[in-house]
Amino acid sequence: MKLAGGLQARFLLIIALALAVLLLLLSVLMQRQERTQEEVIEVTRDAMTGVASESLRRHGEGMVAQLQVALTNPLYYFDLDAIGVLAGSALDQGDARYVLVYDTAGNVIHDGSEVIPSYGKRMDDAFADEVIASDSLLVQFSEDLMDVSMPILIGGERLGGVRVGFDLAMTRSFQDRAVDEMRDRLDRLGSRQLFWVGAMAAGVLLLGGLTLYLLQRWLIQPIRQLADAARQIEAGRFGVHPPTSRRRDEVGELIRAFSRMSESLARHDREIRRMAYTDALTGLANRLAFREALDERLLRIRGGGRQLALLFADIDDFKRVNDTLGHDAGDDVLVQCSTRIRDAIARHADDDALLARFGGDEFVILVHTPRDGQDVRTLAMELADVLVAELGKPLEVQGRQVFLGTSIGITLFPDDASTATSLMKNGDIAMYQAKVAGKNCHRFYSRAMDLAVERRVNLEHELRGAWERGELSLVYQPVYRLADRTLVGAEALLRWNHPVHGQVAPSVFIDVAEQSGLIETLGPRVLRAACLEAMHWQKLQPRGAPLSVAVNVSSRQLRHGGELAQIVADCLRETGLEPSRLHLELTETAVLGDEVHASQMLARLRETGVKVLLDDFGTGFSGLSHLRRVPVDGVKIDRSFIADILRDPDDLALTSAIIAMARSLGITVIAEGVEKAGQYALLRERGCDQAQGYWLGAPLPAGEFRALLSGVR
Template sequence: LLGVFTLYVDAGHQYRDEEAEALQDFAAAMATVIRTSRLQQDKALADIILENSSHGIIITDRENRIRWVNRAFEQVTGYSAGEVYGKTPRILASGRHGTDFYQSMWQKIRQTGYWQGEIQNRRKNGEIYPEFLNIVALKDENGQVQRYAGLFVDLTEIRRAEERIHRLAYFDTLTGLPNRVRFMDELGGLLKRARTAERVQRVIVLLIDLDHFNEINNALGREAGDALLRETARRLAKALDGCLLSRVERDQFLVAVAVPDDGTDIAAFSSGLVGRIRAALEPAFLLHGQELALQATIGLVAWDGDERDTEEELLSRANLALLDAKCCNRGGEAVFDEVLGREAEYDHHIVLNIRHVVERRELHLVYQPQVDSSGYLVGAEALLRWQSPDRGLIPPDRFIPHAEKRGVIGVIGHWVFEQALEQLTRWQGDGIFAPETFKLSVNLSPAQLIGQDVAESFARICEERGIAPSSLVIEITETAIMQASDVIRGKIEELSAAGFRIAIDDFGTGHSSLSRLHAFPIDTFKIDRGFISPIESGGKHLAIVKSMIAMAHELGQTVVAEGVENEHQFAILRNLGCEYYQGYWFAKPMAAHDLEHFHGSRKSPVSGIIVK
């Protein structure tokens, strides 16, 4: 219903046929006017919407000649409406799509009346840009195409944003090199291609660690450190053209390359790679006007085509080789081999089982005697052992670091203290050892020292068992003392205040200053075995030990010499005034009942030699 036409006439008037027909014609004419007005209004509204749409719009006739474009079209393409009127959309062609592309597009439009997809077009200034385009065929009531309408969105900014996100996700922002994620993806592809080659290729992975980078960064500042990394990346990229290169850590780079399958010797090829790396880093780096020499330690693994190996496993092996090189050949290189593989497997077993050793009762204590200058037993050090049912005896220096890293050192340390105290309680209760003449030493790791209220905990256990804390010596490494944090100092002071005696273990390995040591409540210094072994040669080795003993006495502390292995060493140390001794010359670590037998055996009051 468009409207109502109302006519007022005199009462009783009868319409003649010609009057009724005229009125009907007039009503039809008015309806046409109303319809036309509304269509014009709708068209004007549609024109406003289309003209101001953020999407580019193009209308062509059935011959594909442009008849209308909106403002967004002009903004995106750079062409005005007048410049494109009467032309075909080929004016926008980028040349990036072949004839097959356009034939497929128009075939789809003829079949379905519709096409959509991404296309590359060219602006008036020649710039090629991506757009997402929809094309619709507009047909009349008879199904004949009268117009084509195209609606498109410029994807340039979207693609730029995607590229920025991609670079952030897969590339190092400082050097522009691929990051670890990208490297691992590319390494996976390299391994796949190597496996499917006509002859399985070998792949070499190298992990490069810049020596002393942290010291350089701290001394010259982060800006200089960043400049050094950028220049290092530039040199490596130039020297290793054709290789996968990545920066994976602050000062570490990864390299991977397939070895040609033409009979190339892999050892010679690897050596050549290492040589190229060292040649690239050899020229001095210029930072803040200073010339700086830079060395690198390299871990290397060669993949031999084993289908079971993954890229993660290769990287792990390269890292193991790097750690081996840093330990034994700083500034050099190491190659992963079967020995390192067994070591890695050994450590993996430790990592998997370290959390369960207490509950599985796989730990036990042994005791190494400590004697005075007359050879009489004055104490013992409780030493932890792990008897694995699968791996046999695992030494503490292998599993303690893993226990610290995985946060179980507190549980293990508490077990050690309780077991040692239980044994000491039994010894004192049976009258085997008197608290005045026998001290039991227990080791305390830095992580355990920081991680719990050890003084209160240990004192409570002693009170429950009726043991005086003065019967126990808490051994703390010099490395922990060197940290000199308020927390460490406070913990040691609490232990001393609770009555425990404090010994510095491995003294001499940490190069502590006299003033720093004086600030701690230390009772005993234990000189590391590394200083004891060479004293028989005299010279500086003897002088160092002599000065250590003198310093300890100056501070009012007693001295225990660790690692005494023969009578000559014992005699020298005794002449230097060392009070106590520990080492294989007297006895190896032993079970509790063997220590009781050791105590009961006869000892010479002159030489210290145990008569058994």
């Protein structure tokens, strides 16, 4: 009995020890399970937070970058309807709390709503100051908001910016629900496992080991795999393949949900990249994609002996299509042009040639040294000739033919430049020289072009303020009536006496003023000075026929016809000059470029009482139909026809036809550039009304012209 009792005690002791071990194991197992669950939840929460934050940030940056590109033209032309459509479309997306388009001062232009309650108000939220001051993409966070903004630039000039606010509460709510759901499911799973462990006390050691094994295999390992995949996605590697599972339990659902989320992120990343690197209208690469490809190719071929040619093509007179036919027609033209360019490249260049649209009407082509050993310069020249020919053919737009052309600048690597920035700058310079050369042609870049651009920039800089410094002045060329050689007026001509370079040719500085917009400042000053001088003439000849003064008006001023008419009316009122004594001269090409718009503007000018003359008549393919549709009081025959009327029958016939056509319409005909007595006699014989030229009188400063009137000279 003692033995038995001793064995029993020992057995009981063993059982007690086993139970103690069991309890200890159960305690350890429970602690391990709780720790494992918390680790899983923490890892999952961190992974989901990182993925969601990065996804929202990329989504926001992509949306704002797309809005910045789309809003550039509407903001430049202050098209509130187009801005509102774009802002409203972005605002309709579920995670956007607000969309603001603002100007350079931080005032709201549009907020995506129909009534725009915040229009004109300055942004005054916590992010506003940094948004207004930022010159690049800016992402800012608060407790419940992510604000993404980007300035809107065109040609280096800041027009304003766009900002979008994204609600973080939705993202956090989604994360909390997912974590809570996972916590509940893990709790239920742990409870079931502990229940079976407690119910099967006899096999606790085996069951514990098996439980740990199964937990490791079914839960910890998949979660860790998901965490690894999440970290890779967070690092931007969206092509990672997350773990897959056919399990029908909660972990399997979690794995499949994570896989779907990963695929969605990858798809959105591809879409964002496509939008960021592709021109939406033509499907071509855009400026960003082209720049990256150019950098990569330069790095790849540097030192390898291969050459590149960059062709910078700009569609000539494309703005005329938008102005006359509308932007839909302009888009159709761009699509047709891109198709023709793509086809030409496919026929005449290698497969590795790259075509991109830089925006507007600018296309850029990159070609390599051909594999057959042909010189890249020759290839670029042949391709440019083909493009000029193809884009010069008529386009069918809205049932009518449109004739355009293209100006192409060509630059070579490494002959002209060794960096992408320099190549693109050189191509732009060469393209501009092609425009200057008459358009619809190509020009190769040369270092002399840099000097020409620099001179032009310096000239523009010096032209600003030249009027205030007294360097600009007016001279007056007499205009005579041919019938009796009576002085009837004068044309006011602007001259620039540069303190260093002396007299600058008007053809040079007037072009600079036109291109830079300075003409809009100089024009009203010239007009006022000429009207004041004409009032002095009236005092010198109080009883004679009143002399007229003619002032040239640029095409740029004509485009703002309403402002021009008001400027003319104000000038006449301030100077007291009779409206009929003021003649405004506009070039024929500027007027006939858009007859409908020009007719309306000229009608408003004539309402002020002034007379409108077509200058350089005959150079713009003039016809009777044009003169019937455009309200003018007279035409000035271009000097190129007058110069050869004594020896060229064609010029004489054309001049005679212009005189007859104008007289039949009851408008005045003035001949420019009369340099010989024979020209004067022939024009008088053909019935020309008035003439001017060096044979009749050279342009005179105001004092000398007054002396001419008073009979001193």
